[in-house]
Amino acid sequence: MRRISNLLSKSKQLAAFASLETKLRANALRSYCDQSHLRRQNRPGPLVQYRSLVDQGKLRHDPFQESVASELENLLARLEQYEKDMEEYHVNLANWEKQRENERRRLLMEEVELHQKDEYWWKRLNNKLTERKRPKNMESGVGKWVSYLKREKKLDSLVGHRPTAPPAPKGLYIYGNVGSGKTMLMDMFYSATKGIVKHRRRYHFHEAMLRINEQMHKIWKNQIEEKPLQSTIAGWIMSLPFDTKAKEWLAAEERYKQEVQMKNILPAVADMFFLDGEENEKGASILCFDEIQTVDVFAIVALSGILSRLLSSGTIIVATSNRAPKDLNEAGMQKEIFQKLVSKLEEHCEKVLIGSEIDYRRFIAQKSENQADLEEE
Numbered sequence: 001m002r003r004i005s006n007l008l009s010k011s012k013q014l015a016a017f018a019s020l021e022t023k024l025r026a027n028a029l030r031s032y033c034d035q036s037h038l039r040r041q042n043r044p045g046p047l048v049q050y051r052s053l054v055d056q057g058k059l060r061h062d063p064f065q066e067s068v069a070s071e072l073e074n075l076l077a078r079l080e081q082y083e084k085d086m087e088e089y090h091v092n093l094a095n096w097e098k099q100r101e102n103e104r105r106r107l108l109m110e111e112v113e114l115h116q117k118d119e120y121w122w123k124r125l126n127n128k129l130t131e132r133k134r135p136k137n138m139e140s141g142v143g144k145w146v147s148y149l150k151r152e153k154k155l156d157s158l159v160g161h162r163p164t165a166p167p168a169p170k171g172l173y174i175y176g177n178v179g180s181g182k183t184m185l186m187d188m189f190y191s192a193t194k195g196i197v198k199h200r201r202r203y204h205f206h207e208a209m210l211r212i213n214e215q216m217h218k219i220w221k222n223q224i225e226e227k228p229l230q231s232t233i234a235g236w237i238m239s240l241p242f243d244t245k246a247k248e249w250l251a252a253e254e255r256y257k258q259e260v261q262m263k264n265i266l267p268a269v270a271d272m273f274f275l276d277g278e279e280n281e282k283g284a285s286i287l288c289f290d291e292i293q294t295v296d297v298f299a300i301v302a303l304s305g306i307l308s309r310l311l312s313s314g315t316i317i318v319a320t321s322n323r324a325p326k327d328l329n330e331a332g333m334q335k336e337i338f339q340k341l342v343s344k345l346e347e348h349c350e351k352v353l354i355g356s357e358i359d360y361r362r363f364i365a366q367k368s369e370n371q372a373d374l375e376e377e
Contacts, residue, residue: 047073090282111300176354182320199285266305304341
């Protein structure tokens with residue numbers, strides 16, 4: 001835990017160093033669509049934006065940049081239908097989750113009623129409630145895990161398996177030299193998605209690491225803070241016609257289910273990446289990730305867990321980097337975890353190289369200096 005804390009501290013320092021500049025630039029582009037479905041309102045796509053800037057003389061034409069803009073335009077064209085498909089999927093998923101939860105509660109109440117008929121069970125329950133104040137031993141943990149798995153298996157037979165999400169369009173992993181226009185093109189795409197996709201995020205690497213740190217600390221804090229058992233009893237349990245002991249057992253089962261779901265912290269952080277307390281979770285999601293890199297062990301572990309979760313849940317990722325995915329980890333840190341990250345990115349993203357050797361940042365700076373000299377003359 002101390003090692004993880006040190007890695008978090010180091011990553012947080014890097015994030016704080018770049019966060020101010022990143023947020024100022026990102027805030028100009030970051031916004032959410034209205035909760036109701038908004039259709040695209042003649043917002044130009046990245047290819048149209050690019051060609052317009054070239055025609056105006058604001059950009060020098062570059063065939064590599066135009067090719068990437070075309071790839072982004074093709075992805076944009078597929079988003080409106082994907083948004084509709086994901087909205088329908090989330091409706092089906094919500095209905096499935098509601099039905100499954102109702103069946104789960106019914107099974108729990110059947111277990112309570114069955115146990116109440118056996119006085120010996122109450123003696124065992126009293127012992128278990130007393131033992132909760134002591135460190136959990138292996139046997140009790142295994143017993144709860146077996147009961148949980150049996151209940152989940154029975155729910156699968158009663159309700160069926162989780163609905164299958166529609167296949168997501170492949171995202172893009174754009175890489176190339178510094179100053180080749182990767183971020184500019186990604187930002188053109190991001191701005192064009194407004195009104196098409198509800199859930200949108202655009203992060204620079206350091207900003208994303210800062211958010212991950214904050215969310216991990218928040219989750220750990222909630223897990224560490226022990227609350228009285230009575231306060232954890234959900235409203236649906238309090239209203240049941242059972243005595244206090246039965247309700248406490250039900251509450252303990254509820255808590256165990258939550259502990260199982262929160263066992264892996266990175267998927268939990270990933271699930272919080274887009275919502276921020278929003279009531280409406282329906283629809284597609286897009287993550288634009290600028291300058292993806294693996295600066296340390298924490299970055300590799302965090303990115304692998306979070307991006308894998310997002311991609312598996314249907315999030316479309318458009319990322320930029322100076323390196324190809326397989327070349328991100330030259331130091332060879334956490335090779336097995338890193339390889340899983342690379343495999344996931346290559347499975348869900350098309351790799352697109354901007355082959356330009358020109359650093360357009362220097363070109364633009366030189367052009368500005370020349371213009372200033374002419375004005376002075």
